[in-house]
Amino acid sequence: MNIDATTLHLQLPNLYLFRRVTQLGSFQATADALQLPRSSVSKKIAQLEQHLGLRLLQRSTRQLNLTDAGKELLIITDSLTDLLSNTAKLTEQAQAKPSGRVKISSSTLIGQRYLLPLLPDLKRLFPEIVIDINLDDRVVDLIELGIDIALRVGQLPDSSLVARQIGIKSWACFASPAYLQDAAKLDKPSDLSAHQCIIFRHQKLAMDHWHFCSPSGEIQTIHITPATASDDGRTLVELACMGMGIIRIDPILIKPELQAGKLTTVLTAWHHPDAAPIHLVCLEKEARSRAVNEVWQYLSKELTQVLNQAS
Structure with a gap:
């Protein structure tokens, strides 16, 4: 047979x-x-x-x-x-206990200010889990890079990823007192043309259009000709603290600099017309390891709490 x-x-x-x-x-x-x-x-x-x-x-x-x-x-x-x-x-x-590698991706400032401080407690809870951190202000392909969990700002395209909103991102303009001491007047967005402005830029994106809403509700968009640019959020903040010019950024990301008086808000009567959701994204539950699922649940809870407190 x-x-x-x-x-x-x-x-x-x-x-x-x-x-x-x-x-x-x-x-x-x-x-x-x-x-x-x-x-x-x-x-x-x-x-x-x-x-x-x-x-x-x-x-x-x-x-x-x-x-x-x-x-x-x-x-x-x-x-x-x-x-x-x-x-x-x-x-x-x-x-018995979750173990293995979990790779987490975040933009630099959110990662530095809000993600990294959570890692010591996370490691105490799950000592067998290896945390692999990727801080990058570019939008990266999660699947291609083998990333398990990521923090993402803005509306997300439909995909096989699960997204949980953990906060809201807004924008405002800031500069150092040293810069403002000798700078031209700055009462309205159009005055920015006489100022040194610092923008975020990399190969595929230049954030050189700043949107404003006037006290009466009028929307203005100003095209910024940058004096300085960087593809790293931490560098933008450092440059502004050094008196290099004006940045537009989420206030919750520069709370230490604001509290220390290193930066101050400008154009306070004009706010950004929009806000964007901050999501924690992850693979579908069926595709997650136990380690990934435990980290996902922990970060979902803790990041929601700290970001809401910071707002």
Whole structure:
């Protein structure tokens, strides 16, 4: 009889039963151990023999004896026991405590100010989890880079990712007192043309159009000719603190600089007309490891709390 190799994997449960029968010495003992009817055990062994075209066991009223083919099959399937045992150990370890690598992506300032301070407590809770942090102000491909969890600002396109809103991002304009001391007047957005402005820019994006809403509700968009540009949010803040010019940024990201008097708000009567949601995004639940799911749940709760407090 020719064996259909393409369906041989379907016999794995029957191979396991065969090995248990040889270990326990009878169909009845195997049936009792696995809580199966004796007839089911006998039927499945018969199915295995039929598929292989081999007699594996010689049956008698008192005992079962392995045929030569049965002895050979027992030898060549010996690794099946190790496979099942190792799989069981893996499951036990996963259930005992979450472990493995979790890669998290964030923009630089949100990551530095709000994500990084949460990591010590996260590591105390889950010491077996390796946290891999990616801070980058460019929009990166999460799937391509193997990122498990990410903080993202703005509306998200439809995708296989799950998004949970954890905060709201707004914008305002700031400069250092040293810069403003000798600067031209700055009463309205059009006055920015006489000022040094610092913008965020990288290869695919230049944030050089600043939007304003007047006290009466009028919307203005000002095209900024930058004096300085950077693709790193932390650098923008440092440049502004050094007196290099005016930046537009979310106030919650520069609270330390505002409290220390390093930066001050300008154009206070004019606010940004829009706000953008801050999302924590992650793979679908079915695609997450336990480690990723635990970190996702922790960050969802803690980041929501700290960002709402900061607003």
